[in-house]
Amino acid sequence: xRTGTIFIVILVVLGILFTAGCADTETPGETGxxxxxxxxxxxxxxxxxVYGNAAKDGAMxxxxxxxxxxxxxxxxxxxxxxxxAATAMNKMVSVNNVQAVIGDLxxxxxxxxxxxxxxxxxxxxxxxxxxxxxxDAGDYIFRTIPGDDxxxxxxxNTMHERGYTKLALLYTNDQYGNGLAGxxxxxxxxxxxxxxxxxxxxxxxxxMRTQLAKIKNSxxxxxxxxxxxxxxxxxxxxxxxxxxIDANIYGSEGLKVASILELGSSVEGIVITSVSPESExxxxxxxxxxxxxxxxxxxxxxxxxxAIIMAIEQGATTGEEIKNALYEMEFDGASGHIxxxxxxxxxxxxxxxxxxxxxxxxxxx
Amino acid sequence: xxxxxxxxxxxxxxxxIYALVAAGYSLIYSTNNFMHFAHGxxxxxxxxxxxxxxxxxxxxxxATCLITILxxxxxxxxxxxxxxxxxxxxxxxxxxxxxxxIGILIFFQNIIQIAFGSGVKLxxxxxxxxxxxxxxxxxxxxxxxxxxxxxxxxFIMLYQFMQKTKLGRNMRAVSNNKELASIVGIDHIRISxxxxxxxxxxxxxxxxxxALEQNLSPLMxxxxxxxxxxxxxxxxxxxxxxxxxxxxVLGMAENLGILVLPSGYKDAIAFSLLFLFxxxxxxxxxxxxxxxxxx
Numbered sequence: 001x002r003t004g005t006i007f008i009v010i011l012v013v014l015g016i017l018f019t020a021g022c023a024d025t026e027t028p029g030e031t032g033x034x035x036x037x038x039x040x041x042x043x044x045x046x047x048x049x050v051y052g053n054a055a056k057d058g059a060m061x062x063x064x065x066x067x068x069x070x071x072x073x074x075x076x077x078x079x080x081x082x083x084x085a086a087t088a089m090n091k092m093v094s095v096n097n098v099q100a101v102i103g104d105l106x107x108x109x110x111x112x113x114x115x116x117x118x119x120x121x122x123x124x125x126x127x128x129x130x131x132x133x134x135x136d137a138g139d140y141i142f143r144t145i146p147g148d149d150x151x152x153x154x155x156x157n158t159m160h161e162r163g164y165t166k167l168a169l170l171y172t173n174d175q176y177g178n179g180l181a182g183x184x185x186x187x188x189x190x191x192x193x194x195x196x197x198x199x200x201x202x203x204x205x206x207x208m209r210t211q212l213a214k215i216k217n218s219x220x221x222x223x224x225x226x227x228x229x230x231x232x233x234x235x236x237x238x239x240x241x242x243x244x245i246d247a248n249i250y251g252s253e254g255l256k257v258a259s260i261l262e263l264g265s266s267v268e269g270i271v272i273t274s275v276s277p278e279s280e281x282x283x284x285x286x287x288x289x290x291x292x293x294x295x296x297x298x299x300x301x302x303x304x305x306x307a308i309i310m311a312i313e314q315g316a317t318t319g320e321e322i323k324n325a326l327y328e329m330e331f332d333g334a335s336g337h338i339x340x341x342x343x344x345x346x347x348x349x350x351x352x353x354x355x356x357x358x359x360x361x362x363x364x365x
Numbered sequence: 366x367x368x369x370x371x372x373x374x375x376x377x378x379x380x381x382i383y384a385l386v387a388a389g390y391s392l393i394y395s396t397n398n399f400m401h402f403a404h405g406x407x408x409x410x411x412x413x414x415x416x417x418x419x420x421x422x423x424x425x426x427x428a429t430c431l432i433t434i435l436x437x438x439x440x441x442x443x444x445x446x447x448x449x450x451x452x453x454x455x456x457x458x459x460x461x462x463x464x465x466x467i468g469i470l471i472f473f474q475n476i477i478q479i480a481f482g483s484g485v486k487l488x489x490x491x492x493x494x495x496x497x498x499x500x501x502x503x504x505x506x507x508x509x510x511x512x513x514x515x516x517x518x519x520f521i522m523l524y525q526f527m528q529k530t531k532l533g534r535n536m537r538a539v540s541n542n543k544e545l546a547s548i549v550g551i552d553h554i555r556i557s558x559x560x561x562x563x564x565x566x567x568x569x570x571x572x573x574x575x576a577l578e579q580n581l582s583p584l585m586x587x588x589x590x591x592x593x594x595x596x597x598x599x600x601x602x603x604x605x606x607x608x609x610x611x612x613x614v615l616g617m618a619e620n621l622g623i624l625v626l627p628s629g630y631k632d633a634i635a636f637s638l639l640f641l642f643x644x645x646x647x648x649x650x651x652x653x654x655x656x657x658x659x660x
Contacts, residue, residue: 045475045478045483046483046584047483047582047584049478049483049484050483050484053483173629199628200627200628200629201628201629201631202629202631202632204582204584204588205588205631205632206579206580206585207375207379207579209371209375209378209379209620210371210372210375210376210619210620210623210624210628211623211628213368213371213372213375214368214623214624214628217367217368230484230485230582231485231580231582231585233485234485234487234580235579235580238493238580241493241494241495242493242494242495242496242504242506243371243496243504244495244496244498244504257484259484259485259486259487262487262489263487263493264492264493265492266493266494
């Protein structure tokens with residue numbers, strides 16, 4: 001009996017260890033009083049891990065370059081879950097005494113952690129959360145990616161200008177999906193277009209056949225997909241082909257993941273609305289450091305880290321001082337020009353990316 | 366009309382995948398009487414096995430399938446012999462075994478994630494192409510037809526096995542009454558061995574089909590397990606044919622339900638159904654009466 005219990009305890013502990021993943025300090029330096037602790041949080045396991053790791057690598061690139069002697073980095077895995085995000089933020093605030101945090105990625109997770117950061121005067125910069133609610137999340141909450149209103153308006157305009165009038169929406173049933181789809185729907189109908197189908201799916205699910213059957217039945221000219229988990233993106237793109245939908249396919253930047261290219265000829269011609277691409281300089285740097293193309297959000301995370309580094313270099317040591325420095329600064333970052341407005345948002349621009357010959361090609365505007 | 370027909374077909378396809386998971390699960394449950402939640406990981410492990418053998422190592426496809434089913438069966442047996450049986454011998458209660466099974470599930474999910482990465486994996490055996498259009502506005506891919514056929518054949522074989530063979534009858538005897546079965550000389554450990562072997566082989570088949578039809582991601586096992594479990598409860602968790610029927614009911618309910626309700630309610634429909642059955646018919650559609658072995 002006793003060995004049985006011990007065995008289970010070991011199993012559970014191992015499970016926790018593995019799921020906790022990266023929950024350790026990257027640079028175990030001295031925790032002297034003059035040290036400034038910066039947190040990085042995001043999904044490093046779970047459905048959105050691809051994005052989370054890209055953002056972490058992007059941010060670490062900036063910290064490695066700056067090599068600040070008085071900064072300690074703490075990394076927390078949030079598995080793109082709201083509960084985990086709140087726990088991670090609480091832990092970093094109370095245990096690690098962080099002054100600034102880069103993350104989270106998924107809007108819902110960022111919004112779950114934001115009140116804790118705000119209350120404890122900890123700066124939070126998200127490299128990927130685009131929900132419009134982030135703007136109002138608080139004074140300490142920033143982001144280096146423009147909000148959904150920009151992308152929604154851009155997407156609706158593009159589809160309208162290309163002459164489409166019947167649009168079907170298929171989106172993930174969360175803060176990001178509902179927010180972006182809502183804006184597109186509003187803009188597109190305001191321009192005289194018609195929303196013929198409005199379907200959702202749970203993030204991470206891989207069976208959308210009946211949703212797609214409903215979309216097919218509504219005869220749309222174009223489908224706009226909002227997806228932020230690669231497994232759902234791959235599943236739904238494949239099922240669109242299999243079920244025989246002829247409409248043109250547009251989607252948000254979440255579709256810009258390498259795994260969809262494996263679907264081959266069936267994804268040719270898909271158009272993705274995406275924030276302006278990262279600078280050539282950053283792309284090269286990332287390639288040198290990690291030997292792969294910079295994935296989505298790496299540049300935004302690099303800029304978030306750069307902003308914090310600049311604030312610290314200017315002498316900021318507390319969350320409040322970093323926050324004040326952020327509102328003052330302005331620089332040309334890897335993802336574009338960074339200047340935080342009074343909501344902590346950046347302007348940003350958008351481009352269209354098309355799948356051509358099995359690669360993502362940025363279209364000239 | 367075509368939308369309704371297509372949704373029924375979609376329900377059947379979804380249902381048959383749930384049923385393959387549920388059949389193995391309920392086979393193991395009925396003879397062992399504890400929740401083997403790690404059954405979900407057997408499905409995922411089989412999927413990754415296909416990815417590894419076929420996509421990465423270039424093994425011929427049919428050989429891959431054979432090896433995968435075989436290894437799945439052994440994987441299941443190993444879980445029983447190395448983890449559950451030693452725990453049982455030390456007198457662990459079924460709750461302990463349940464917790465151990467969740468531990469195994471999480472443990473192997475993370476092992477797979479470490480080994481293969483967290484990204485989506487595609488098998489690439491069949492090129493993605495437009496399905497065949499049938500009269501009545503139904504579109505189905507060849508693979509989906511194959512899935513329906515294979516699961517149909519497997520369910521018939523499983524039923525015949527349980528009814529006609531000595532081993533199958535012994536399994537049913539153990540599931541009916543363990544003590545009585547051991548009095549008449551049935552070795553219940555041997556029966557458990559076989560239930561894990563056969564149940565996990567079924568998980569292997571499910572894994573291969575899921576890998577081909579959907580994609581692979583390390584965490585998909587939890588979802589499959591929950592849906593398989595829900596299907597099993599609806600149909601009768603301690604009776605294999607019941608859990609198969611329950612899974613089809615679940616697949617149908619999900620796909621037909623969102624014709625009327627917004628599609629965001631898909632999971633809500635599944636779990637409402639689970640609640641209703643737990644409240645009003647806890648033994649499921651075909652399940653046996655409570656009390657026979659819940660002593």
